[in-house]
Every structure is written in structure tokens, then in C-alpha cells.
Amino acid sequence: MSSDWYPKAVRQPSPHQDDRPAGAAADLLVLHNISLPPNAFGAGHIQRFFAGSLDSTCHPWFERLNGVRVSAHFLIERSGAITQFVPLSKRAWHAGLSYFQGRERLNDYSVGVELEGADHLPFTAEQYRALAGLSGWLFEHSEIGPGQVTAHETIAPFRKSDPGPLFDWLTYYRELESRP
Structure with a gap:
């Protein structure tokens, strides 16, 4: 990859990463959602969780x-702010037990993007704009292309439901098309 760090993201390196297997390059973008605790936003708990510094006594x-x-490469907050935890050349720990188009162990081949949210809540316009900007940059700076974007629920259907039924794929692709 020509660049490991997205220039519009705040860098907060996570210890929860390792090397991709020899010859493995990221060619899939996996979308997730997360909130910590569930349905709560903006408190920085996600960032601390991915950094390995979440205080488990601060909430039951x-x-x-x-x-x-666990970690992801990126988090997009409700405001559209982006944090990057893992360089693109490294493997983040976001997909877990997964399978897609004949491949298993998708952490080896993917970039994980967490959207701050929940399955039953719509995502914000700012998140779609930020995701489109990040995606466009990934399409230009990695082996990921526009047809190589999927959901966590698709690669782990018996375990996961994110980004959820309220993730609007049409809005995402319209934002991609409208990028300058």
C-alpha cells in the first residue's frame, strides 16, 4: 500500500494488531457498528477499548x-470524526470467525471500519460523508475497489448483525459518487 495512514484521521495506535500473513494484501472493506455501552455515544469508550485501556469498572x-x-483500522464517530487505530499494512482484529467469497480468516485480507452506532438507529449524514471520503481514499491507495465493500453481518451471518438494517447502502454509494 502506498500509504498506511489516512491523512484525515486522528492516529491512535492500538496494541491489538499484528502482521498480515506473507503475501496477504487488504482487498476487502468490512463495515461494522459499535457503541459502548450499547446505544451510548461520544464518551471515548470505543477508543479506549481499541487501545486496551478501557476501565471495566466505569460501567457495569x-x-x-x-x-x-479487538481493534479496527478506523472508527467513524456520529460527528464524522475519524480515528485510525491500525496501519493499513497490518492486521486489525475486527472480523473474527468469518467467511466471504471462498476465503476464511478475513482479518488477513480486510480493512475494518467501525461506525459509531447500533443496528436499530440510523447513521448520520456526517458518517456517510466521512465513510465515502475514506472509502474513496482507500480505493486510490489500496487494493480495495468499489465492489469490494461488505458488511460484518455478511461475512459472519450467524454471529453478527452489523452494520444493521438501517445502514443505507444507497446513501453510501450516492455519497461515493458525489465526491469531488
Whole structure:
């Protein structure tokens, strides 16, 4: 990849990453949603979770996350602000047990983008604009193309439901088309 870091993102490196297997390049973009605790936004808990510094005593729901080590390459907040946790050449730990188009272990081949949200809430216009901008940049700076975008629910259908039924694929693709 010609660039490991998205220039419009705040960098916050996560310890929850490792090398991609030899010869594996990211050629798939996987979209997720996340809120910590569920349905709560803007408190910085997601960033601390991906950084391995979430205090499990600050909310009863967080106790279940003790010892969980996950990350994504990017987080897009409700405001459209983007944080990058893992360089694109490295493997983030976002897909888990997954399968898509004949391949397993999709962390090896994908870039993970978490949208701050929940399955039953619409995403914001700012998030769609930010996601389109990031996606366009990825299409230009990686092996990911416009037809190589999918949902976590698609690659892990028996375990996951995100980004959820309220993620508007048409709005996403319209934002992509309207980029300068």
C-alpha cells in the first residue's frame, strides 16, 4: 500500500494488531457498528477499548469486555470524526470467525471500519460523508475497489448483525459518487 495512514484521521495506535500473513494484501472493506455501552455515544469508550485501556469498572456493562482484545483500522464517530487505530499494512482484529467469497480468516485480507452506532438507529449524514471520503481514499491507495465493500453481518451471518438494517447502502454509494 502506498500509504498506511489516512491523512484525515486522528492516529491512535492500538496494541491489538499484528502482521498480515506473507503475501496477504487488504482487498476487502468490512463495515461494522459499535457503541459502548450499547446505544451510548461520544464518551471515548470505543477508543479506549481499541487501545486496551478501557476501565471495566466505569460501567457495569464493561465487565464482560475484560480480557477482550479487538481493534479496527478506523472508527467513524456520529460527528464524522475519524480515528485510525491500525496501519493499513497490518492486521486489525475486527472480523473474527468469518467467511466471504471462498476465503476464511478475513482479518488477513480486510480493512475494518467501525461506525459509531447500533443496528436499530440510523447513521448520520456526517458518517456517510466521512465513510465515502475514506472509502474513496482507500480505493486510490489500496487494493480495495468499489465492489469490494461488505458488511460484518455478511461475512459472519450467524454471529453478527452489523452494520444493521438501517445502514443505507444507497446513501453510501450516492455519497461515493458525489465526491469531488
